[in-house]
Amino acid sequence: MGQSAEERRAALVELFKEVRACTKCPLHETRTNAVFGAGDADAGLMFVGEAPGAEEDRQGLPFVGRAGQLLNELLEGIGMTREDVFIANVLKSRPPGNRDPQPLEIEACRPYLFDQVRLIEPRVICTLGNFATKLLSGNPAGITKVRGVPQVHELGGHTVFLLPLFHPAAALRTPAVKETLRSDFELLPDLLEGPPPAGIALDDTLELAGDAEGQEAASSPHPAADQLDLFG
Ligand code: URA
Numbered sequence: 001m002g003q004s005a006e007e008r009r010a011a012l013v014e015l016f017k018e019v020r021a022c023t024k025c026p027l028h029e030t031r032t033n034a035v036f037g038a039g040d041a042d043a044g045l046m047f048v049g050e051a052p053g054a055e056e057d058r059q060g061l062p063f064v065g066r067a068g069q070l071l072n073e074l075l076e077g078i079g080m081t082r083e084d085v086f087i088a089n090v091l092k093s094r095p096p097g098n099r100d101p102q103p104l105e106i107e108a109c110r111p112y113l114f115d116q117v118r119l120i121e122p123r124v125i126c127t128l129g130n131f132a133t134k135l136l137s138g139n140p141a142g143i144t145k146v147r148g149v150p151q152v153h154e155l156g157g158h159t160v161f162l163l164p165l166f167h168p169a170a171a172l173r174t175p176a177v178k179e180t181l182r183s184d185f186e187l188l189p190d191l192l193e194g195p196p197p198a199g200i201a202l203d204d205t206l207e208l209a210g211d212a213e214g215q216e217a218a219s220s221p222h223p224a225a226d227q228l229d230l231f232g
Contacts (some may be wrong), residue, residue, distance in 0.1 A: 049167065
């Protein structure tokens with residue numbers, strides 16, 4: 001609480017070193033690089049994806065493939081860049097063949113994500129797709145049911161807005177999903193600049209906006225060795 005940007009960055013670097021050496025699940029045997037996450041250690045906005053893909057594994061950086069290019073484009077659409085935010089994943093190591101994360105892998109990696117949230121203290125966390133949304137909301141509801149409606153949660157010791165969004169990879173496959181994702185991004189400026197999330201007594205969801213029923217609905221060349229410079 002109340003740490004300076006420099007203190008947050010230093011603490012993240014220590015956590016990064018732990019993740020880089022992690023052998024808690026078998027994915028360490030097949031990964032090229034652990035993908036800790038990257039961005040502003042003092043960010044008000046954090047994105048949480050699913051797991052590194054092939055390009056992320058190769059570079060040691062999150063969202064640097066095609067889905068990452070779309071994420072950059074969506075950020076630009078609301079006047080932001082990836083340097084303004086922090087981007088992480090549920091899993092820090094690539095599942096072979098990009099298969100789904102397994103429960104034991106999620107359990108092994110989850111303390112790292114919660115530590116990242118505790119250290120960064122973002123005001124808003126966008127969960128991208130089902131795995132991040134279910135893990136951070138603690139609710140098994142699928143992304144199609146919950147996307148685009150901000151929730152309030154106690155995470156990493158403080159109160160945050162959690163905004164579930166479709167995963168950009170799904171948006172690459174389906175133009176209608178891309179349009180929904182683009183319009184859900186437009187909720188972000190108000191969440192970032194409006195009143196902060198109110199504290200809640202229960203670790204449950206408080207829907208703040210919208211009607212849940214009605215809402216159904218290029219690679220950067222940094223080598224992994226440069227990761228310590230990534231937390232601005
Ligand atoms: N998809 C994810 O969920 N995370 C990445 O880092 C890249 C693609």
